[in-house]
Amino acid sequence: MKLTKLLTGTAIGLAMAMSATTANAEGELTVVSWGGAYTKSQVEAYHKPFIEKTGVKINSEDYNGGIAEIKAQVEAGNVSWDIVDVELSDAIRACDEGLLETIDHSTLPAGADGTPATEDFIEGTLYDCAVANIVWSTIFAYDSSKIENGPKTMADFFDLEKFPGKRGLRKGAKVNLEFALIADGVAAKDVYSVLDTPEGVDRAFKKLDTIKSEVVWWEAGAQPPQLLADGEVAMTTAYNGRIFNAVAGENKPFNIVWDGQVWDLDLWVIPKGAKNKDKAMDFLKFSTATEQLAAQASWISYGPARKSSAPLVGTYATNASIDMGPQMPTSPANLSNSVQNNFEFWADNADQLNERFNAWLAN
């Protein structure tokens, strides 16, 4: 019968297509990070030399943070991500829930000057399941061609009278509450002690209320520079490296305001049961070596997590006239009024504050 032949033919064809598409090359390392300029810096500083050295193919994927996907993969027993770039509070929570492989710090390579890794890494950057690569920061930025005599302090960001126009903020409680308190006059060092009280949380939300009607919420790190460029917002919070790259790489007239910056770590973690665990471990050791961390800092303005990398940080990779040092969140001038993200506070309170944030957003 013609029809049956046709159907069987199609079925066989499909089965073949299916087996062809599922045969995703074994041994390819899947590295997951935040996309855009940040991933590009890692590709240049980590991936390319690693591929050259080992011949292992790297499959680079983007995500927007959080441990949801890691948890889903690990609990389903089907882990396709080999190594993931995460924020500190997420690394701690995922480690607590047994979603990550533990990492033996003694196997990390010593610094270029011979200092053992455990001493070479800046204090508070090595954890049971995670190794930091960079220090990054959430700041706010504006388009200097559109606002003359621009904002100088976090309070200006919340001042709609002095600086009218839309504001971009990351959709979520984290960092926004810190910013709100700083703008409301809380000293940077007291932010978390205030935020740890119900009154402090109320105060932060009350401050956010004052700009709520003007806020455009963003989720991916690539969005804020685009929002600024399209004129959708007058100023926006952003990851400092993204703004730097828009300025240095695309000549955008954006200005970063460092006052009240909240800095944090990004860390490599390996999900439990990763298919290429050993290769992921090799990649982790390779990419957090002195030279690689310093190389990444020439592609994006994030500070290396090793002390021995700092002296090697030079100029911007495609424009030698830009000195990278002053662009780092950790440069002394930028640190004058800054907060380090308190991972314990967020690991404890993220669920509750996000619930409240969502309720606040919806009403």
Added chain:
Amino acid sequence: MTASQRVKTPGFQALVVATIIFALFTQSVGGTIGFFILFGIPLFAMTPLPPYASRGERIWHYAFLATCTLIFLFLILPILIIIPLSFNTEPYFSFTEGMIALDPEAYSTRWYADIFRFGMTAPDAVEGWWEDMWENATWIRAFRNSFFLAIASTILATTLGTLAALGLSRPEMPFRSAITSLLISPMIVPLVITATGMFFFYGGTMQGVIPGYPDGLAKTYLGLVLAHTTLGVPFVIITVTATLSGFDRSLIRASQSLGASGFTTFFKVVMPLILPGMISGALFAFSTSLDEVVAVIFMADVDQRTIPRQMFSGLREQISPTILAVATILVIMSIILLTTVELLRRRSERLRGLSPG
């Protein structure tokens, strides 16, 4: 009625007055011309009122036509507008001044090229370009996944759905309404609920149940095919039962009385007659799968992203006109699908003697 007669109708006079008011209000030449053309078309296209219609009826009639014109524009304009926008040179979702001035430099096909180039390891290499594109280009992979899923789930849904529709349309079918409700329910139950359930069940509960799939069906093509088949089934049931409702059952008895087996009767007598309905159902299932994104969001791996999934993340994160270029291709595809279904529907009605054709 000739054109000169039409110009003398009150409808036309009303249009002229409205256009003048519009022009005075907006003071823009282009806008006024657009306004005039927009509301002028229905006046010339529609059947005129009978001569005995009162003034009130006339006003009412033309207001009605104007409203309907606006509604049709509301329906179709957003879809058509993306076609020129996809040829924008600039990376924006809106018309640039150059585009409005029809400056050829303001138009380009760069976003169509981007469909092939985005995600390639070496988009400018000469050697191995095709292979690189086929294997690595993000959108090409999405097209491949989408078509694979759509074809596989269409075949399954059409086969199972037609069989079931044959049963459901028999007069002696017991529990007809209960079973029909069950089979239609995937269309009614919110996709988020279906996808959540499948995410739990295929990924967690089915671990180790199916041989060859120790980790369950999450992140497998099989799981996605099952999900899309489920969502396509209601459309096949609806279209095929509709075709069968006009089916003359005595043809089956005639065939059987002449000694044909049930199998032969189906393929030689029933199928040729309900084929248009089957194909329409299949096309519905195909387009449902092609359009489905929620189940893919919940269950697919990154390698398994489909076109709508890729568009979804594009729209959420980095809006680029590449999405509009893909959208234009999809619009052309839906025009083809729609034309096919319409032709089939008319053919089927003709076959069953329902319409003069």
Added chain:
Amino acid sequence: MSDTQNSNDVLVAYDGTPLKQQLAKTTRRMKLRALLLTLPLVLFIIIAFVLPIGDMLIRSFHNPTGTNVVPNFAEVIQEWDGQDYPPDEMIKVFVQDLALARKNREVGKTVGNLATRVNYEIPGSRSLFTKTARKADKITEGPYLDALIKLDKKWANENVWVTLKRVTRDYTLSFYLAATDRKYDENENIIRADELYRIYLPLLYKTIALSALITFLCFLIAYPVAYLLSTLPLRTSNLLMILVLLPFWTSLLVRTSAWIAMLQTEGIINNIFVYLGFIDDENRIQMIYNATGTVIAMVHILLPFMILPLYSVMKTIPPSYMRAAKSMGASNFMAFRRVYFPQTIPGIAAGVLLVFILAIGYYITPALVGGSDGLLISNEIARHIQSSLNWSLGAALGTILLVVVLALYWLYNKLVGVDNLKFG
């Protein structure tokens, strides 16, 4: 007929059995055959669709995290009457279980899992568990309660123990309470959640209100168009029908991207308004990334589902009825209201119910154009499944939505009948 006949001359079939019996047998066989034809699909739908949804239902009230992490404690604590503190031997079991869970770090059975579970009930209590677990193996002798309180004074809070007893039961209503903005207090009474955290009931009401608005707008827009299509000559109406069917066949994502291009601040509609001088460049209207965007895009997407049933009903109404009414002296309005409109009610019922059912569960369009105040209940379900990872709460919200939709579906079936669903 056979009823009226004498039992002696019952009609018999060729093999001697009574005809009635034979007929019943044949009917049964035919019924069975019809049933068999539907069987493969019914089985398929049950396995691929009904069971997954059942799985979701179960997860909404079955959460074994407690028993997975601290299995021995989960067993003994149920004996406790809930007064003061549990006896010290129970707390000893708890400390041992905690130390063991910390040592094993088995996926899904870690202290972190328990901490997350308790954190849903007592916000901010996560670190109490993770910190205590790190030191649990150091506590080797009683009184265990005092040792715990020495580690962290939160252990002196009786509510922690009451909550522990509750979360170590596998079956719980906690997630339904959370889904309806309620919670347990210290004495296991159900109370309303703090006002600042009430989100789901308002969201459900908002979803219903927005769906109703969308349905109403669809009805307003669809009615005249369906009427026009049904009165035009077949050739013209077929042509215009394409304008209705093309959106219907066009991908949801395509239509949503189209509306983003139309409505955004730098979009086509704002540009036209600025060009025509309705608004100035500084004060462009925010029509997207809010509830307005959701409503406009969804009306466009769902409109064909209203036009098609209305059209198919209107097509069957003979125009002579209206003429008859008018010839008997009814005004146009009267004729429409008393004669035409009542006849279109079946179409209205079909369209309204279908659009409302589809709208209430919408996810993609609100997620893309809804910003923060145009989100619907489905978006919240997806958030819990995908990012907040409170799967049980997501399942509970899903079940509530499912119940609403199934009730409407039942109503649709009663009023319209699923057999009457048609496309094109």
